[in-house]
Amino acid sequence: MCLGVPGQVIEVVPNALGIPTGKVSFGGVVKEVCFAYTPEVAVGDYVVVHVGFSISTIDEEEAKQVFAYLEEIGDLEGLDQVEPPASPRSDREG
Amino acid sequence: MRFVDEYRGGEEAARLLAAIRRDAVHPWSLMEVCGGQTHTLIRSGIDRLLPETISLIHGPGCPVCVTPLELIDRALAIARLPEVIFTSFGDMLRVPGSTTDLLAVKADGGDVRMVYSPLDAVKLAQKHPERQVVFFAVGFETTAPANAMAVWQARQLGLDNFSILCSHVLVPPAMEAILASPDNRVQGFLAAGHVCAVMGYREYEPIAERHRIPITVTGFEPLDLLEGIHRTVCALEQGRHGVENQYVRAVTRDGSLPAQARVAEVFEVCDRKWRGIGTIPASGLALRPEWRAFDAERRFEVGALTAEESPLCIAGDVLRGRRKPHECTAFGRQCTPERPLGAPMVSNEGACAAYYRYGRLEETRR
Amino acid sequence: MSDERGDPAFGAACPLPLADYPAVQLAHGGGGRLTQRLIAELLAPAFDNPLLATLHDGAVLDLPAGRLAFTTDSYVVRPLVFPGGDIGSLAVHGTVNDLAMCGARPLALSCGLILEEGFPMATLRALIGSMRDAAARVGVPVATGDTKVVDRGKGDGLYVNTAGIGVVPQGVEIAPTRARPGDVVLLSGPIAAHGVAILSVREGLELDGPIVSDSAPLHDLVARLLERFGDRVHVLRDPTRGGVASALHEIAGAAGVGIRIEETRIPIEESVRGACEILGLDPLYVANEGRALALVARETAEEALDLWRGHELGRGAVALGEVVADHPGAVTLRSSIGGLRVVDLLSGEQLPRIC
Structure with a gap:
């Protein structure tokens, strides 16, 4: 339902109504974004943007969690089975 | 792109897949609630890499799929009015109403425009004071704060030519409705990460408790989804229930309080009809009485509309995971991506459209 | 009037006269x-x-x-x-x-x-x-x-x-029906820049950034490939409307072969990718106006790739995938995590999405 894309904050200024607004860079392409819902943001932070609104500030420490989890899941056998199945199955949603 | 690329790595995915294969001993049915997650599952081929034991059911978390037919017909009627500039996210332009869609209304001379943000629609209203600008405000909790802000700014700017056609829906009541269904197959949920970025996940805790199921708040990149699936499967295998948060880089237990406050200021909870499912109590948002001047349904009298779904379409059962797309008699015959009868055939990630595509691949291989 | 065809300065020395009318009548x-x-x-x-x-x-x-x-x-x-x-x-x-x-x-x-x-x-x-x-x-x-x-x-x-x-020229035989299993799919450079450049200036979708259309003439890039490899070049296609995905789909259908591409090899500039991410677009379906696809015999592929990479308009060339006997008429993609997905034709124009 909700496309949210991480980008880096490059400018924060209040707009005419006093709402914090500014610019976010997504790999170099820049879009105007409203920061009303993440008022704590600062230039340089990464935020998740949905329909022109910042909905979350990315926590740089917590962002490593996925990789910590990879360490936690322990020894694995069958890592050679990563090739996709030769014939995709049709007996399942999607 | 930072915070995107690192979560798409092949080696890490292989480790998570191996862990899922190791730990999924029993068959489990999981539902990913959000259409954005379905999109990643299909785009990266995760659905076909998982072991046979795990069944993924694509949930109703897609405004394209659940916006009721009557409201789409109302949108079409308003979009035809000569004074109206009808604005919408790209998603809704191709969704079929009873007889036609917004792109066809545009072809017939309606002023239908695609916008990226509801604030772009407010800008259009400022720029065209002689026209009525209507925004099709669909979406879940993630999008509600944006639409609330559009209405709030329109009032601040004194715009009397801006209104929204509102069809906001809420995730937890839909999850409850799915779990309460007597033939429910869902044993665990991947909750929608961006909904939770806004709302937090406190409201999922009682659901997990009441139905004794695991709910994992999950992100949208391939590694996020694989981790979310693994966490949920481990909880099921171990007989645990409760809410876990996989998407910790973007989601906190409380979510965005300013966003929740703005939504509560502008909207109130209402009963809402979901396409293919029916009315779910307290599952939607409507403008509060003091904001109803911005309600397009009140501003434009387009008459009473009664809409009828195709009697052939089983979209509701598909959305709830009760039946599979190819069990529908219209599938691939009266209903194709070019001429969809129901919403799940419209978007590329819709369960029916995805089935259609892979089904044909199988045929070419026979 | 002078005949200066082929001279890069052609025409530049001939200033256009002022018109009498400020607007067309x-x-x-x-x-x-x-x-x-x-x-x-x-x-x-x-x-x-x-x-x-x-x-x-x-x-x-x-x-x-x-x-x-x-x-x-x-x-x-x-x-x-x-x-x-x-x-x-x-x-x-x-x-x-x-x-x-x-x-x-x-x-x-x-x-x-x-x-x-x-x-x-x-x-x-x-x-x-x-x-x-x-x-x-x-x-x-x-x-x-x-x-x-x-x-x-x-x-x-x-x-x-x-x-x-x-x-x-004699000896050149280009047709989509000539694609055959084993052929390598070459792509001359980063994709989706043209379509995104057009979208980025559309009202309601405005984007700032270093995105410019890839619009360029490909005659020389192609001529050099054909001069060197002749009929070992089987198919050529410029992936304009509908992008790389639709072009490959048409080839697979015409030749009755399957085409399999690798997601990790899809070349795309960072800013174009950023734009595609925020608009929810799949760059494989976005238009290009200065990119070529070539299906060449496997034994020729490496040299052909080197030749393109030595050309001004082919610096970013890659071997995107290959023609297979499996799944005739269909294009599949192996994702970065090793999953398989069908790259189908879209029903209509790709629209920005939020969902």
């Missing part, structure tokens, strides 16, 4: 004096060449040995000027590229203009200048043309049609 298409002046003062000097200089009803060309390739395309792009190009240069590149994808060396173009009454003469002059420069860069004459003017409100400023003829 219906009479500019009426066939009378104003039409003559438009041709004589704007179009003929811009496209200055002996074929056009006769101002005859058509151009008469000498025919070299080989087979003839013949193509036409109409250009309706909005806005008329976009980051990295405009309708004038695009109308040259697009038709030159269509000829190139037939394996043909371009011989001559035509230029049909449909103008709306009131269209600013200065804009027309600038766009014709851009067309002139693009044709000069390719070294192809605009040999014949036509101008019509429609009532105000009955057009959208300017539409351009260009047709092109070219000659296919």
